[in-house]
Amino acid sequence: MLIYNMWPMWVIVVAVFLYLSIKSYKERNAKDVIILMTVVIIFSFLTVRSVNWLYGWNIF
Numbered sequence: 001m002l003i004y005n006m007w008p009m010w011v012i013v014v015a016v017f018l019y020l021s022i023k024s025y026k027e028r029n030a031k032d033v034i035i036l037m038t039v040v041i042i043f044s045f046l047t048v049r050s051v052n053w054l055y056g057w058n059i060f
Contacts, residue, residue: 007050014043 021036 007047010043010047010050014040014047017043
């Protein structure tokens with residue numbers, strides 16, 4: 001599937017949102033941290049699932 005071949009872009013998305021969530025945490029903006037970390041978790045899960053699908057690794 002095409003969506004699974006996009007996992008390198010998802011790694012960049014996870015890194016950017018993780019950076020933004022750490023920055024928001026340092027600024028003590030809890031609402032933004034919750035939203036950004038939710039996005040990080042979702043995209044991390046999608047990245048792991050896509051790598052599993054492409055390479056046949058059975059992580060989960």
